[in-house]
Every structure is written in structure tokens, then in C-alpha cells.
Amino acid sequence: MANAKKERIDVGGLLRSPSAGRCQRCALDLTKRVQTIAAVSQAHVVNDANRGPLKICVHYDPARTTPAKVRATAAQMGAQVGRHRGHVTLALPADKPKQRLARLREAKGVINVDEFDSGEALIEFDPKSLDDARVLALLESDATSAKTSASHTHETGKAHDHAHGGPFGERSELIFALGSGAALAAGWLAERAGIEMLPLVAFIGAYLLGGYFTTREAFDNLRRRQFRIDSLMLVAAIGAALLGAWAEGALLLFLFSLGHALENWAMGRAKKAIEALGQLTPERAQLRRGDTVEEVAVADLKIGDIIMVWPNERLPADGVVIAGESAVNEAPITGESAPVEKQAAASADAYPDFAKAPAQHRVFAGAINGAGAIDVRVSRLATESMLARIVTLVAEAESQRSPTQNFTDKFERIFVPCVLALVGALMFAWVVVDEPFADSFYRAMAVLVAASPCALAISVPSAVLSGVARAARGGVLVKGGAALEALGRVSAIAFDKTGTLTEGKPYLTDVKPLFGVTEEELLAVTVAIERSSDHPLAGAIVRDGGERLGEAPVPRAEAVESITGKGIQGRIDGAVVQIGKPGLFETGPAPMPNELRLIVTNLESSGRTVMVVRRGARYLGVLGVMDTERPAAKATVERLRRLGIRRVVMLSGDNQRVADAVAGSIGLDQAFGALMPDEKVAAINTLKVEPGGVAMIGDGVNDAPALANANVGVAMGAAGSDVALETADVALMADDLKHLPFAVGLSRQTTSIIRQNLWVSLGVVAVLIPSTIFGLQIGAAIIFHEGSTLIVVANALRLLAYKDPAT
Structure with missing residues (x-):
């Protein structure tokens, strides 16, 4: 990678803990993960001679990604590393420090202990077994000096957060x-x-x-x-x-x-x-072994196991339905009150990537099965289920x-x-x-x-905790008081278009080959290249284009890679094939012919998202794709305005004509079209001048930089998506816009x-x-004095009974 650029990132920032930023083990683990990013050629730890904060130096291809994307992806990976490791930095006591450290290393739950020349020790521990206060107690029972850093566990030392154990x-x-x-x-x-x-x-x-x-x-x-x-x-x-x-x-x-x-x-x-969320998963599961079924502990289930779920029972694990049909109540996970119809996938080994499984095949631990018995292939361990992640993240929010x-x-x-x-x-x-x-x-x-x-x-902690708990019960995950207050103050909201205001299920509407090119050739070349992309538009072309081709052969594509924000390219029989927005072809040795420009203009005027196809220097034609608006989009915008949101806009990578058509239909104030990822960030920054700032609503994947730069990043449809859960400040677990006004209303309350x-x-x-x-x-x-204390606590507890005005 001759033109590779470098980006240095603080380990502590990625792991959200200053103490973890000094941990060599976590830095090395995170480095290995960062090296798997497609556009990254190399990553290595930059050591501090004084054992201060560590950094990861990332070498990446600027043609394929941006520094913001590298940081966002690395942060997602850091959250995964940090969830299973807690860290605390303590000043060593003057009395027998070596003996105390030796005793600490042998303690249950302590993973590693590093001693620094500065007279401090970095303790790495299992947050399921210990927290920083217990580590401190293990080091010295009469601790007089400690410098604790925020770890991936709850804060300690709060005025009203202490142990109350006793004889009773x-x-x-x-x-x-x-x-x-x-x-x-x-x-x-x-x-x-x-x-x-x-x-x-x-x-x-x-x-x-x-x-x-x-x-x-x-x-x-x-x-x-x-x-x-x-x-x-x-x-x-x-x-x-x-x-x-x-x-x-x-x-x-x-x-x-x-x-x-x-x-x-x-x-x-x-x-x-x-805590009630964590008790929704049953302790036992019915494991199918051939023609027999035996009862086993949920904790003993492995990925790939087949479990049988009887009617009206809670599901014990996240997985894919491989036999049977049923309507499943997913309210504990997504907040959706209506049961969701589930049916078996095409084969027992379909959708190895659980996050990509369609909603009708995917089920979650803690959900309640309906009237039909179903067989489920386990996709996640009990400790990694969506419910377990929600419980962990909500607890961390405290x-x-x-x-x-x-x-x-x-x-x-x-x-x-x-x-x-x-x-x-x-x-x-x-x-x-x-x-x-x-x-x-x-x-x-x-x-x-x-x-x-x-x-x-007690006034603020009681209100924040009650608000976070009520949100979780309603299928909204809020990452702490800062996010809750910030969402309650915003006066502007920016929506991503695809998958947020629209269904995210586009379909191929138009196939326009140029003179001398057959429809079959245009589709075959396009399907061959788009097979390697996970973009929603690519999926629509592969699905619908494949149906139109029928039994016609599809050539083999090689060296397929994305062109950030513009399209995709690859090679077929040695020739470079590029598929993308019209803007991709505005410059270069082979500009678009007038005939093709006319087709593009007509399709865009009718609200189509247009993709031009070129093979070598020869243009093959144009494809038109259309997405449908979400039925709840217009009503959601109206409810947001009643809650006091003054400005509602849309950010889209589609051309301005398509963006304006969608915005006008839904009732938005403004649409920003033809935006590259970095231009979405710039648009968000301009909206921050609004009173209270701006919230960005997206899917948490394609718009990570914009979500990160908004005052509040809100990911929709986060159930099943690790990326959305880790990147957003607020996550709407259901793929339903109706939960957004509930989240905003609760935050304002x-x-x-x-x-x-x-x-x-x-x-x-x-x-x-x-x-x-x-x-x-x-x-x-x-x-x-005491009466006022009880008044503010009782007032805060009212949030637990908050009801969405629209329900």
C-alpha cells in the first residue's frame, strides 16, 4: 500500500477507560482486531517509555476509508474488548507493597497485575466477579491512598451507592x-x-x-x-x-x-x-440431539446447537429459526407490543452471520414464543445474547x-x-x-x-436511573445520563434516508441498456460485481436482477472493492467495471454520452436512485432502484414537532432530486442530497448551532461518523447489531420509527x-x-430537610411509570 496514511489512536479512548489505556494486553488484543479492517494494511502498538497512555498506529488506504471511519470502527472493536475487562490504577501502599500485590494476583477474578516505576499498579480484572472498589479492598483493607480511574464497571464512592449489608x-x-x-x-x-x-x-x-x-x-x-x-x-x-x-x-x-x-x-x-431484564432468560433449554431432546443448562449451550422451544415459553438463546412457525413476543427486547411472525430459514445452516439474518428468521433470548413450537439454531452464547448485552450496557449507563x-x-x-x-x-x-x-x-x-x-x-442520580430503566423497558437503550439529558435538550433532528425514513428494502425498477448492449449483458455484469457488496442497493440488484436473468450465466468478478461514497468497482475478464452514482463518471477519459445523461435525468426526476455501469471505456447502461417510505415516517415527524423539535432534516447520499421528493412527501424542513460521508459530518456540524444541538438518526453502521459527531447519535433497529449498540448514544432496539418520539418525550420529561x-x-x-x-x-x-429528600426521590420515581402520549 504505497500511499498508505497513518493514524494514531489512544488505546484508553477506544476502551473508554484511562486505566485501560496503559494495559499492554488490551492494546495488543485491540491491535489484532484493528488489523482485520479491510482498508488497514498494518497496525502496531506505540509504547510509552514511562508506561503512560499507549497508542495504536494504524496504516490505512485513504482511497478506501477516512480517519473518522477508522476511528469509529476501532472504537466498536474497543468496546468489545473492554466489555470483558475492567481496569483500575492504584497507588501502592507504603506498607508491604510486594506482599499485597502477590496476594492480589492470586485473588479470584484478577486477570493480571502490572507494577509501574511511578509507585502505581494497574490491575486488570473480570468485571463479572469484581469492581474497582473490591479490588481496592483486596489490595489493602485500610486503604488510605488510591487513584482510581473509570473502568468498565459502575462508579463507586457516590453519596448514595454503598453496601448496606448487616445482620438482617x-x-x-x-x-x-x-x-x-x-x-x-x-x-x-x-x-x-x-x-x-x-x-x-x-x-x-x-x-x-x-x-x-x-x-x-x-x-x-x-x-x-x-x-x-x-x-x-x-x-x-x-x-x-x-x-x-x-x-x-x-x-x-x-x-x-x-x-x-x-x-x-x-x-x-x-x-x-x-435487573429484571436479566431474569427474562430461562435457566434451562431443550437441546435436540438427533431424534431425542434433553434438558440442559442455558449456560452450557454452544453455537450451532439446535434447541426446541415449546409454545408460550421464553426463548433461551439468540438464534435462527430452522423449523416451525410461530408469532414471537419480542417486547422485552425491542419494546414492540405486537408479536412478530417467525418462520424457518431455507436450510439448517442458513445465515451463519446472525446480524444479517432477516427479521422473520431471527429470534432473541428472553422473547416469548407464541402458539407454535419452533426449532432454533443457537447463534450466540448465553453471555453474548442481545438481552445480556442490553443488561450490561444499561448497567454501565449508571x-x-x-x-x-x-x-x-x-x-x-x-x-x-x-x-x-x-x-x-x-x-x-x-x-x-x-x-x-x-x-x-x-x-x-x-x-x-x-x-x-x-x-x-440524590436528585439527579435518582431521576437518571429511573429514566434509563424506563427507556430500557420500552425498547430504548440510553447510554447514561449525559445522553438522556442531551436528547431531552435537542431542537433539531437529522435523519439518514435509506433504512431510516425509508424501508431500507429497495427494489430494481428500471434496466436501461445503451444502444448495442443487451439487457442480459447489463444485468449479468452488474450482478457479478454487486454480489461482493453488502450495501442495501446492491442486495436489491442481485436479488431482482438475478430473477430477471433466470438461468443466464453470470461471469466471475475479481478484485472487487468499494469507492467510498460513490460506488463499487472490480474486474471481469481483465476489464475494469465501475458501477456507481453519475458523479463518479463526471471526470476521466470517458465522459458519459448525452444519451446516457438524458436517461439518468429522467429516472432521477421520477424519484429513482440511479446507478451507471461502465466496463472499461464502454458504457453499458443505467439501472434505477427505488425504496419505499416507512408508513410511520410522516406521523413520527409530526409527533416530534409536537414535542418541541423545531427543525427536522434529512441527510442522504442520493441525488438532490430524489432527496427532495422523499422530504416533501414526509414533511421535512430540508433535505441534503448527494452527500459523501465526510459531507454528512459537515452538515451535522452546521446543525449544532440550533438551541440544544442536533440528534442524528441512522442505522449505526453506514453513518457512524455522522452519529459520532452529533450531540446525540441514535441508532434504529439496533437489536442484533453489535455495531449499532456500541456506536450510538441511544439505540432504538426495534426497527420502528415510532419509538423515537417515546425516547425524545421520556428524555424531555x-x-x-x-x-x-x-x-x-x-x-x-x-x-x-x-x-x-x-x-x-x-x-x-x-x-x-429530610422531607425535601423524599420529595425529590418520589418525583424521580414517577419516570418509571412514564407513558408514551401516543399510546
Whole structure:
């Protein structure tokens, strides 16, 4: 490849983890995969002498691909590598580092440990067995120094994301909180009855029960050098005890622990909505061996096994139907409420590439079989099924932080020290104001309770998690809070044409040979070349052209390769054959004859997609292909406008006349035609000036660069497509445009609830701080404080019940 160009790509960027960017094993694995890209001649790892971030140097043919495409494809491969490997970088403890690393290497779930001269260690682990917090705990039980990097697992250290195990299991925190409340009530009653000493004993019991989990988390945060809300509550409770206000301190710990337990219960509801997806696959399958059928564990199924699925049973694996017919309910995967008709493929070994199997032959694990028994050839292992991928990606979405989450975290880091400074100043109010120290101290503790941003800390995560869970249940996969918020803000949407606004099932309508060329010759040459292409138009020509040829022979084509964005070329009997858009033939030694130009103009005016065929210097003729609009396209655009989308456009590689015809029929604002892949990216960049940015809707394969450059990339028909799942920010699992307004509406509702929660949480703090300064008692401040926390959580949980207005 004499004119090869080079592109250097950060490994960490491909694997979406800075720590993984220092992993030699992952870099080498990824390099081998990148070398399989058709236009890549060579790929190798570029080492950093200081064991810093690694890069992959990719040598590619610029005539066949672009840097953006290389990066997009490499990113898809990186996601596949990263899904099965977690990474974390930790600073080595000063105490016995060698022994600790040796123990870590032997731990279950640890794949590899690399030690750097910088005093750090890179740990590679199985994310199914461990996460970064557990790795840290394995390295040292009393960790005091750790530099963790985002891995392919959930984030740790969040304000409301910690273990709540105890003597009563997951309910321990709630039981402790209720016990604290009971002790508080007993103390209050004993105090009213005038029983000496018993009230103090009861209040101390309330402290111990209510403060157990709060104290545990406060110390965990302090070990990580973090001063969070739990710590503020603990300081306030200790302050109340020092004042002798045991009852108020006990009330604080009781309500805080109860609120905390209820928050975690509420968050657990959202998480269980996600976990429920993973429980849809049955544990056993009926494996057919010749004429006999035996029951086996789903985990033991292998690719190529034949399984029998009885009526009304859930499918245990992704596969291709090879016998029987049935209507299958795929709602758990795609969100489609109507059952999908399935029928057997032509042969038992048809469609070895599962992603290319037609919808009527393809089934997914977790779907529910209808009234007919079917035999299915397993196409994917249980851990690689579409349902397993969805569960993994949705779980990973929890760790993708939104801009609002980042804002609240930053606000909390600044606000908490300011609160502590204010509290410290109020403690010395007695120096300025004529009052006892106890009164100043009491006021300071009241302000500390009022100013703690508990509601703020939980307001955004609860809404994001609920929104992501509701989307998944509706057949929409959202890659975290950032994508959810971004989709909720966009005011412009750009559609790809083929396969998105149209059915993506074009058919050959016109065969126009030039003078001296027979229709049979034109079709035979075209079919021979197009057989090697996976483009939808090529499939239509091969299918329909083959039918027209009948038994006529088709010559053998060699050296077939695509001409990016323009067409395809190859050799037949030594002569170069080129098939493509008219623009491909505008320059060169053999320009199009006027007769051919007239045919092209007439076909394009009637809405055909035109392909010109030339063999050597001789033009053979023109083919016209037409795609049909999706029935739901026009209604979808109208619903999007009602949701507040101001501008709807189409990006197409077809000529402008065809693009304008489709856009006018559907009701779009504008159509951009005759676009090359890089020109689609440029069009997307111009649309980013719209308020809130632009979302790009495509199939996640041919339009990867445009999807990547949009504010939000949305892939449609992602079920069965690894590429679409990995490249898009949002994936519509069903091949149905009707799910797009649902996704946009849910995102807008999530954004609205996040805004409401922020107003409530910040508003309550803004009111309570001056109120407590001017005399509001601690008890009242506690009630308002914890009440606002429960309000924002309940408000966020409303998203779990979100309904599409059109249904």
C-alpha cells in the first residue's frame, strides 16, 4: 500500500477507560482486531517509555476509508474488548507493597497485575466477579491512598451507592432506622412520664442504631479524603449531644437514617427494573440431539446447537429459526407490543452471520414464543445474547455521568466547605451578640442540618436511573445520563434516508441498456460485481436482477472493492467495471454520452436512485432502484414537532432530486442530497448551532461518523447489531420509527424532573439556612430537610411509570 496514511489512536479512548489505556494486553488484543479492517494494511502498538497512555498506529488506504471511519470502527472493536475487562490504577501502599500485590494476583477474578516505576499498579480484572472498589479492598483493607480511574464497571464512592449489608441483610439499614425511631419514642414517653435515667438510655440507643450506617459511611469517606453529607449529619448529632439536646440529636439520626434507607429502597426499585431484564432468560433449554431432546443448562449451550422451544415459553438463546412457525413476543427486547411472525430459514445452516439474518428468521433470548413450537439454531452464547448485552450496557449507563450530575458534584464540593465555615462563624456569634455560647452552638448545629445538601445529592442520580430503566423497558437503550439529558435538550433532528425514513428494502425498477448492449449483458455484469457488496442497493440488484436473468450465466468478478461514497468497482475478464452514482463518471477519459445523461435525468426526476455501469471505456447502461417510505415516517415527524423539535432534516447520499421528493412527501424542513460521508459530518456540524444541538438518526453502521459527531447519535433497529449498540448514544432496539418520539418525550420529561428536583433541593436549603439563623429549631429543620429528600426521590420515581402520549 504505497500511499498508505497513518493514524494514531489512544488505546484508553477506544476502551473508554484511562486505566485501560496503559494495559499492554488490551492494546495488543485491540491491535489484532484493528488489523482485520479491510482498508488497514498494518497496525502496531506505540509504547510509552514511562508506561503512560499507549497508542495504536494504524496504516490505512485513504482511497478506501477516512480517519473518522477508522476511528469509529476501532472504537466498536474497543468496546468489545473492554466489555470483558475492567481496569483500575492504584497507588501502592507504603506498607508491604510486594506482599499485597502477590496476594492480589492470586485473588479470584484478577486477570493480571502490572507494577509501574511511578509507585502505581494497574490491575486488570473480570468485571463479572469484581469492581474497582473490591479490588481496592483486596489490595489493602485500610486503604488510605488510591487513584482510581473509570473502568468498565459502575462508579463507586457516590453519596448514595454503598453496601448496606448487616445482620438482617439488605434490610438492615431500614431495621436499624426503625429501631432508632422506637428508641426515640420510648425515650420521649419516659421523659413525659418523669422516669429518670431511662430517657437518656433510650436516646443513646437511638443514637447507636440511627448512627451506625451513617458513622460507617462517614469514616469510609474520610479514608478517601472526602467530607460528605453523612459527615455533616454526624457532626450535627454530636453537637446536639454536647448541648444536652439528646432528643433532637436522636431525631436527626433517626430521620436521616430512615430517609437514607428509603432513598436506597427507591433507588433499588429503579435498579431492579434493570435487573429484571436479566431474569427474562430461562435457566434451562431443550437441546435436540438427533431424534431425542434433553434438558440442559442455558449456560452450557454452544453455537450451532439446535434447541426446541415449546409454545408460550421464553426463548433461551439468540438464534435462527430452522423449523416451525410461530408469532414471537419480542417486547422485552425491542419494546414492540405486537408479536412478530417467525418462520424457518431455507436450510439448517442458513445465515451463519446472525446480524444479517432477516427479521422473520431471527429470534432473541428472553422473547416469548407464541402458539407454535419452533426449532432454533443457537447463534450466540448465553453471555453474548442481545438481552445480556442490553443488561450490561444499561448497567454501565449508571456510571455515565450527566452534565447536571457533574454540576451538582462540583457545587457540593464547594458548598460543603462554605457551610462548615458558616457554622464555625456562627459558633462564635456569642462574641458579637449578647447570648450564651450554648445558644450560638445550638444555632450553628441547626444551620448545619439545614444546609446539608442531601436532596441535591440524590436528585439527579435518582431521576437518571429511573429514566434509563424506563427507556430500557420500552425498547430504548440510553447510554447514561449525559445522553438522556442531551436528547431531552435537542431542537433539531437529522435523519439518514435509506433504512431510516425509508424501508431500507429497495427494489430494481428500471434496466436501461445503451444502444448495442443487451439487457442480459447489463444485468449479468452488474450482478457479478454487486454480489461482493453488502450495501442495501446492491442486495436489491442481485436479488431482482438475478430473477430477471433466470438461468443466464453470470461471469466471475475479481478484485472487487468499494469507492467510498460513490460506488463499487472490480474486474471481469481483465476489464475494469465501475458501477456507481453519475458523479463518479463526471471526470476521466470517458465522459458519459448525452444519451446516457438524458436517461439518468429522467429516472432521477421520477424519484429513482440511479446507478451507471461502465466496463472499461464502454458504457453499458443505467439501472434505477427505488425504496419505499416507512408508513410511520410522516406521523413520527409530526409527533416530534409536537414535542418541541423545531427543525427536522434529512441527510442522504442520493441525488438532490430524489432527496427532495422523499422530504416533501414526509414533511421535512430540508433535505441534503448527494452527500459523501465526510459531507454528512459537515452538515451535522452546521446543525449544532440550533438551541440544544442536533440528534442524528441512522442505522449505526453506514453513518457512524455522522452519529459520532452529533450531540446525540441514535441508532434504529439496533437489536442484533453489535455495531449499532456500541456506536450510538441511544439505540432504538426495534426497527420502528415510532419509538423515537417515546425516547425524545421520556428524555424531555427526565430533564424536566431533574430541573424540578434542583429547584426543590436548592430552594429548601435557601429557605432553611436563614430560617435557622433567625431561630428555627433543629427539629423543624430536620423535618423539612429530610422531607425535601423524599420529595425529590418520589418525583424521580414517577419516570418509571412514564407513558408514551401516543399510546
